[in-house]
Amino acid sequence: MKLDLIRKCAVGALAAAISVSSFAGEYREEVLSIAKEFENSDPDAQYTARRNLEILVSAATAPEKSGGAAEITGDLLYALSQPESSREAKKYILRQLARVGTSKAVAPLAKLMMEEDALLAENARKAIESIKGNKAANALKKAYSKMDESGKKDIIRSLAHRGESSSIGFLGKELNSDSDVVASVAAWALGEIGGAKALNTLKAAYGSGLSKGVAGVVERSLLSHSSIDADTIADIFESGSSISTRRAALRELIGRKDDRALEVLEAGLESDDLDMRSIAIESGLASGVDDCQSLVLDRAIQMSGDDLAVLLAGLRNVRPETAETIGLQIFENGDEALQLNTLELLGEVGSVRSIGALLRTFDEGSRALKIKASLALAQLDSPALNDWLNDMLSSGVEKDVLLAQEVLAYRNVPGAKERLLEFVSHENADFSKGALKTLSVIADESDLDQLYSISRKSTGETERLIISLLKKLAPEFGSESLKSRVEAL
Amino acid sequence: MLLYALFLDSNTQPVMKKISRRTALKSSLKTAAAISAPIFLPSSVLGLGGKNTGPNSRINIGLIGHGKIMHGHRKYHLGRDSVEVVALCDVDSRKLDAALAEVKETKGRGCDTYEYYEDVMARSDVDAVVVGTPDHWHAQISIEAMKNGKDVYVEKPMTLTIEEGKVMRETCERYGNILQVGSQQRSNGAFRKAAELVLNGYIGKVHTIHARLGAFPEPTQYKEEPIPPELNYDRWLGPAPWEPYNFERIKGDYGGGWRRFWDYGSRKNGDWGAHHYDIIQWALGRDDTGPVEFVPKGYKGGTEQYYVYEDGTKIIRGYGRQGSGREHMIHFYGEEGEVMVSRGDKLDTKVASLKNMVLKPGDTRLYESSDHRADWLNSIRTRKQPICHVEIGHRTATICHLSGISERLKRPLRWDPVKETIVGDAEAAKWMSRPRRAPYGLLG
Numbered sequence A: 001m002k003l004d005l006i007r008k009c010a011v012g013a014l015a016a017a018i019s020v021s022s023f024a025g026e027y028r029e030e031v032l033s034i035a036k037e038f039e040n041s042d043p044d045a046q047y048t049a050r051r052n053l054e055i056l057v058s059a060a061t062a063p064e065k066s067g068g069a070a071e072i073t074g075d076l077l078y079a080l081s082q083p084e085s086s087r088e089a090k091k092y093i094l095r096q097l098a099r100v101g102t103s104k105a106v107a108p109l110a111k112l113m114m115e116e117d118a119l120l121a122e123n124a125r126k127a128i129e130s131i132k133g134n135k136a137a138n139a140l141k142k143a144y145s146k147m148d149e150s151g152k153k154d155i156i157r158s159l160a161h162r163g164e165s166s167s168i169g170f171l172g173k174e175l176n177s178d179s180d181v182v183a184s185v186a187a188w189a190l191g192e193i194g195g196a197k198a199l200n201t202l203k204a205a206y207g208s209g210l211s212k213g214v215a216g217v218v219e220r221s222l223l224s225h226s227s228i229d230a231d232t233i234a235d236i237f238e239s240g241s242s243i244s245t246r247r248a249a250l251r252e253l254i255g256r257k258d259d260r261a262l263e264v265l266e267a268g269l270e271s272d273d274l275d276m277r278s279i280a281i282e283s284g285l286a287s288g289v290d291d292c293q294s295l296v297l298d299r300a301i302q303m304s305g306d307d308l309a310v311l312l313a314g315l316r317n318v319r320p321e322t323a324e325t326i327g328l329q330i331f332e333n334g335d336e337a338l339q340l341n342t343l344e345l346l347g348e349v350g351s352v353r354s355i356g357a358l359l360r361t362f363d364e365g366s367r368a369l370k371i372k373a374s375l376a377l378a379q380l381d382s383p384a385l386n387d388w389l390n391d392m393l394s395s396g397v398e399k400d401v402l403l404a405q406e407v408l409a410y411r412n413v414p415g416a417k418e419r420l421l422e423f424v425s426h427e428n429a430d431f432s433k434g435a436l437k438t439l440s441v442i443a444d445e446s447d448l449d450q451l452y453s454i455s456r457k458s459t460g461e462t463e464r465l466i467i468s469l470l471k472k473l474a475p476e477f478g479s480e481s482l483k484s485r486v487e488a489l
Numbered sequence B: 001m002l003l004y005a006l007f008l009d010s011n012t013q014p015v016m017k018k019i020s021r022r023t024a025l026k027s028s029l030k031t032a033a034a035i036s037a038p039i040f041l042p043s044s045v046l047g048l049g050g051k052n053t054g055p056n057s058r059i060n061i062g063l064i065g066h067g068k069i070m071h072g073h074r075k076y077h078l079g080r081d082s083v084e085v086v087a088l089c090d091v092d093s094r095k096l097d098a099a100l101a102e103v104k105e106t107k108g109r110g111c112d113t114y115e116y117y118e119d120v121m122a123r124s125d126v127d128a129v130v131v132g133t134p135d136h137w138h139a140q141i142s143i144e145a146m147k148n149g150k151d152v153y154v155e156k157p158m159t160l161t162i163e164e165g166k167v168m169r170e171t172c173e174r175y176g177n178i179l180q181v182g183s184q185q186r187s188n189g190a191f192r193k194a195a196e197l198v199l200n201g202y203i204g205k206v207h208t209i210h211a212r213l214g215a216f217p218e219p220t221q222y223k224e225e226p227i228p229p230e231l232n233y234d235r236w237l238g239p240a241p242w243e244p245y246n247f248e249r250i251k252g253d254y255g256g257g258w259r260r261f262w263d264y265g266s267r268k269n270g271d272w273g274a275h276h277y278d279i280i281q282w283a284l285g286r287d288d289t290g291p292v293e294f295v296p297k298g299y300k301g302g303t304e305q306y307y308v309y310e311d312g313t314k315i316i317r318g319y320g321r322q323g324s325g326r327e328h329m330i331h332f333y334g335e336e337g338e339v340m341v342s343r344g345d346k347l348d349t350k351v352a353s354l355k356n357m358v359l360k361p362g363d364t365r366l367y368e369s370s371d372h373r374a375d376w377l378n379s380i381r382t383r384k385q386p387i388c389h390v391e392i393g394h395r396t397a398t399i400c401h402l403s404g405i406s407e408r409l410k411r412p413l414r415w416d417p418v419k420e421t422i423v424g425d426a427e428a429a430k431w432m433s434r435p436r437r438a439p440y441g442l443l444g
Helices: A002-017 A028-037 A043-060 A068-081 A087-100 A103-113 A118-130 A134-144 A149-162 A165-174 A180-193 A196-205 A212-223 A230-239 A243-256 A259-269 A274-286 A290-298 A305-317 A320-333 A336-349 A352-364 A367-379 A383-394 A398-407 A416-424 A429-442 A445-457 A460-477 A480-487 B003-008 B021-026 B028-039 B068-078 B093-107 B117-121 B135-147 B162-175 B189-199 B233-237 B272-283 B352-356 B372-382 B390-409 B426-432
Strands: B059-064 B083-089 B112-114 B128-131 B151-154 B179-181 B206-211 B293-295 B306-308 B314-317 B330-334 B338-342 B346-350 B413-416 B421-423
Touching (some): A028 A087, A043 A068, A043 A087, A087 A103, A087 A118, A087 B426, A103 A118, A103 A134, A118 A134, A118 A149, A134 A149, A134 A165, A149 A165, A165 A180, A165 A196, A180 A196, A180 A212, A196 A212, A212 A230, A212 A243, A230 A243, A230 A259, A243 A259, A243 A274, A243 B162, A259 A290, A274 A305, A305 A320, A305 A336, A320 A352, A336 A352, A336 A367, A336 B372, A352 A367, A352 A398, A383 A398, A383 A416, A398 A416, A398 A429, A416 A429, A416 A445, A429 A460, A445 A460, A460 A480, A460 B352, B059 B068, B059 B117, B059 B372, B068 B093, B068 B128, B083 B093, B083 B117, B093 B112, B117 B135, B128 B135, B135 B151, B162 B390, B179 B372, B189 B272, B189 B330, B189 B338, B189 B346, B189 B352, B272 B390
Parallel strands (some): B059 B128, B128 B151, B206 B314
Antiparallel strands (some): B293 B306, B293 B413, B306 B314, B330 B338
8 A cells, every 4th residue: 555655654764854862851751651552543542642642732831831842842853753653643743743843843844844754744844834933934945946836835825824024035936936826825925924025025916917816816915915005906996806806995995085985986886796886885884984975875866676775784874864764765665675674774773753664564564574663663762652652552542552552562661561551451352452462571570469469350351361361470470479379260 | 966965854853743643553654755755756766666676686605515504504595586506515425416406306406516615616606605514614615705705604613713713804804795603593582582681781790601512522533434435535624634534523413423523623612602602792792802711621620611701700611510500501690680591492580570571772682683594695685794793703713712722721721802812821822723734724
């Protein structure tokens, strides 16, 4: 088997590759002992060995252990160099070195990185990647020229993960690599490393005849720099290689709120691309800039249903009265999907002007609309709604009374429960039922006591309904006294 | 003329109060029209073209990862006229074939299938993707999707590492995507009510919370088995470390399978923890921050893992031995009462009648959603942030990961939720990220 051959070769090569001081560290014996545990092929024993190594390294590098990382690094390297250490042991030792390794591990790891055993070589690279300092960076750069395309990609990734600014010049050259794969990873890496020098390198390359794929990565990397200038973003917006980078550029430009924002916002609003328009609407309203918001709202008159849905959500960023007015217009003319979103908006920003629409929808709307309307009625910050509901309860008009009773299950109106309790013994059986229905979901312990008293004075259907309610609720939260009285009913 | 200026000229006086209630209620449409009369524009002028002209554009979605969790997503989206499932992706052709058969059976026609998610990303007609892979693939696929202009529904926990979460948040912000994390308990009325009661102080200051997560079997090292020809195992492992193939390692199993391994998730912390810690963050009003200390089980003889917020609120994993409230998934203890909540719409309170409390108008009301997937689809149309957006997902996942790191290192961790760093433990801080196996470097 090829794999076995590689493994055998690797074991021999590793011993030769790793040269470690014979000075025994505090953890050497334990590390060697754990390394031996990996020889047991039992699955649970393998896992235990892995976990024991993890726990040992964790204890060695605890905050109170001064110099623990250097100490355990030496002992891990020693175990790594032993011919008798199994490949599994080496694999997990390398993983631990990626956690805690110090610069003294760089040289032996750099040799391992070039070994034939791809798994161990990769684990060695990842360990170097995580070690701070120039030694590790230089080891990665030195290995680069000896790598194939795939290996080059990996080295570039490692440099990027390290934020290795010393590699910017070298990565800049790789932007013009014959391999689009290498050039793309280099462009990504420059974005990851960041800073003015990396930004300038990317800017210089952008527009210099890069392939579309590489240009797209350069655009993404440029956009990841917070210090990118507006001109470059505008270039991406106008001629970016993909719609996603163009959209991101639009968003960034509007978010900057400078002179260019209005110009690009207008272009975005007029775009044929729905997502571009959505970003323009959303960003324009969220900008908090009057001119930008006006530009968006001015176009409301021409908007399709899709655009209006975005507009509705963005209205939370404009003056509440404006949002409410537009919301009511859309509510009256939109389909159910728009209405559902409008009800949510009205609950948040609405005033007395929204009450009629909310109550009507609660009364007559579909189940989905009724649920949204109930939430909006519960939330609406308008004392007038409380007055309205109280007036309805007093109106004597059956439809009004029953509707108000139902709304009280959702909206906490001061004094409302007292009114409902009065309705329980009302001569109109529907009023009584309506009140009990709402009380069944909002009553507390004292309300139950009052209901009990009312039941004692009631007869017929009303008495039966009250007792039924008490038998359901009293065991849950009635007083001990009430529980026993209800049980006796 | 500015339309919004016309709107601003509208009657902002409380005229409704002056109108007879009954009249208004008998014909609220008329009432609304009357109020709006000075500015009312016919729907054709507003661009609406009458009724049923709302946001009707069909959303084309790709479903990535067809294990257990995707079953519900697939069924849901195939059952909606407003959604078109146009792409399926999995590294196991057997799962892909089964998913395709379901599409054909439901829709009467097939759709495109892919082994490589990059091919889904390359399609400009795919508006959004659902990522239902194991956790170690969540971030990479989601980030690629966002950079390609697609909206994302990603299963919980959002990430495998804290650093992945930071990159996802930044990417989402830059590209303006809608991202919903699949912590669907937020879209359940009982959990929302529980969170609202806690958040609004109805049980007084909260001092202790228990969350029941259960436990997986310890990880193990399975014997190597031949890799099935239908499975691209290298791709399944992706950025996770190479380990020999064994079916038990990759199996989708809520009682174990891949979920029991640290390489692919945060074990129970990232499983039930991602649900319950999420609700706790919500109830405490801490969606944009997090705890400051994480203590593993067994530290100084402690019988349970816990974490602590800056104000001392302590969240304990499990219920210990006292048993009280064990039947519930989350149990909030306040100075003036208790709130207990579980799946199945189970909500209990002490004082018992508290659960009947109707929030007052001034109370904080939490985002209402009764359908987590519908909320995502609605957000795609409106561009409004969904109920469990990227920041929420990242903060909750951070708790899962820190709990896991603390458990693995067997020592307490201090966390700075503002700087988002582990404090005073340089070695532990390295665990905020994980080495990624080539060629699966994040974003590379």
